[in-house]
Amino acid sequence: MAKNDVILLDGIIDQRLAEKLPSERRDEVFEFFVLEELLKDYDFSREEIESGWIDGQGDGGFDGVYILINGHLLEDVDDFVWPRSNASIEVLLVTCKHHPTFVQATLDAILATIQELFDLGRTELELQGSYSEDLLTFRSLLEITLRRLSIGRPKLNFSVVYASRGDAGEVGESVIARSCQIQAEIPKLFSSCSSVFRFIGASELVELHRKSKNFSLDLPFLEHLATGKDSYVLLVRLEDYWKFVSDENGNLRRYLFDSNVRDYLGTNAVNDDIARSLADEAAPDFWWLNNGVTILATNATVPGKTIQLQNIQIVNGLQTTETIFRHFQGGSVASRNRALLVKIIVSSDAQARDRIIQATNNQSPVEIAALHATDKIQRDIEEILERHSWYYERRRNYYRNIGKPLTRFVTPIYMASAAVALILKNPSVATRIRARFMRDQESYDTVFSSKFPIEVWPVLVDIYKSIDAGLTNTLQKHPRRELFVTTWRPLVALIVVARRLKTFAYSPNELTEVISKTEITNVEIADAWEVIKSVNKGEDRADKKRFKPAFARLCCDAAAKQFGISGAEEVGRRKIPRAEYFDRLPQMQQPAEFVSKVEALLPKQPWKPGLHIKIATELGCAQSMVSAAIQQLIRDGKRYVQTDGVVYDSSGAILAVDPERVPGQSELKGIVAPDSKIE
Secondary structure, three states: OOHHHHHHHHHHHHHHHHOOOOOOOHHHHHHHHHHHHHOHHHOOOHHHHHHOEOOOOOOOOOOEEEEEEOOEEOOOOOOOOOOOOOOEEEEEEEEEOOOOOOOHHHHHHHHHHHHHHOOOOOOHHHOOOOOOHHHHHHHHHHHHHHHHHHHHOOEEEEEEEEEOOOOOOOOOHHHHHHHHHHHHHHHHHOOOEEEEEEEEOHHHHHHHHHOOOOOOEEEEOOEEEEEEOOEEEEEEEHHHHHHHOEOOOOOEOHHHHOOOOOOOOOOOHHHHHHHHHHHOOOOOOHHHHOOOEEEEEOEEEOOOOEEEEEOOEEEEOHHHHHHHHHHHHOOOOOOOOOEEEEEEEEOOOHHHHHHHHHHHOOOOOOOHHHHHHHOHHHHHHHHHHHHOOOEEOOOOOHHHHOOOOHHHEEOHHHHHHHHHHHOOOOHHHHOOOOHHHHHOHHHHHHHOOOOOOOOHHHHHHHHHHHHHHHHHHHOOOOOOHHHHHHHHHHHHHHHHHHHHHOEOOOOHHHHOHHHHHOOOOHHHHHHHHHHHHHHOOOOOOOOOOOOOHHHHHHHHHHHHHHHOOEOHHHOOOOOOOOHHHHOOOOOOOOOHHHHHHHHHHOOOOOOOOOHHHHHHHHHOOOHHHHHHHHHHHHHOOOOOEEEOOEEEOOOOEEEEEOOOOOOOOHHHOOOEOOOOOOO
């Protein structure tokens, strides 16, 4: 490896470090860069990449862990479209070290983790190592995946990657030997499983970084009809179309489908019919039996029997495309000379393209949330933010693909969190917000309300970005602090804004005046964080991923007293419809006999912290099983919701308070705190 590759790589990291992508720590910048490059072909959003980024205490030697099913990231078992058969499960395990070499100690830790953590026959109580909540959740997702898909005989492959700034061509013999041991160990734990181990060094990372997405491609055709200067209808050989949607590594160019509102729906009646027609060469020509695909482009020229397209987006036909891709990728040559109908529409007008996207995806049942990217409110937000040099990714990765600066990106989830925290004043919900809330029209309309003044959206971004920078500075001693910022920014932002306006009962119009006068300072942010710490008896709680309404209310009450802020009763009062869509944790059903055993061991509420651990020890089971049983009892109405020492009834009214955990707050009894759930 030329030393120049290390210099080039360090230059890339220096630039991203200057842009704080994603933080000011070089090791974190390097880790995220590695994960981003390794997952580039899957075209994941930043939130999706961060969902598997687990570096920190108890990480088992890994920095990134991902489960990909048929190329799609598994985050939420309840919200995932599970294929019925022929599933391909890819488990990606990544460790990143900003070292100039590859060292054996790193692989020793990985080997120990794999031997224990991936032995799914062991319960959590039987694990000897200390593993983080993130890693245990990943283990649970893997177990659920195998249970859900095992009947369909899925293909299972583990990819273990060790990335550093070293030379992948000059790895020590002992390190190579340990990597071979890791690769051989995994198939011992999973039957019919394959595994690969890869060393990724500076040269490989630079090469991955240089690899760009190609949105300008040539498509050979059999026949074509030009219906005007802005549209074409083609008949294309199926094999040529397969090559058109495949990259140089043989992977599907998923980035060509950013504007397609559906994802691949897996094995269903329609896709089964498509697959059968591909396999049966005696059937009528393929385009007779299939509606074909629709492609948007900004320019098209036709030299001979090829059409040259620029800025391609396949806006309809994902099911057809992925089924064709799977057919030929699996080695079949059947139907390669049959034809597919391809419609091409040439337009550079953003609104016209949105109308085409919505129309072509609204001809069969589809979740209404999938069409929100083309809503007027979303286009309005995009336009007002762009005037302030923010780029709103209502269509995933759109601005990334056209080369806009990553530091100026804003996603719909980021925007929704800001609206929930600062307009609806419900920071506990804002910290748990997930894309799935958009599936419910009432929830969506509440958060992305056209009644809000349009000028408030750039103000929300400015406030959140200021809080991000200030919290990053305040929490600089904490590893992975950029992920903790995601949790705490809603509550800190609300306290800072209320302090500026001297009330929590401000209006959206009053909110727009917060940033217009003076910028939020690090001192204001640090003061708000100190209030949160004081409520939690001096602990900084930066290792927490979420907090509940009672804790947010206590923090705002404390801030009100310290800074002379009125209207604290507004915090958490605004109910958000179907708030269960904001959580992503699955509800695990436990056997009735086990639930009864847990119920018999539960004392009168409010319970003390760690009760589930004591019960799990007594019953000899995993702590997660006890937690799931308690959740089940709450759903069945046999116990009440309890969070942070506060007990709520089914309407959200406070029934009881643990005086040791919530001292001097007995006056909270009877107050309604919506969307409260046990942790």
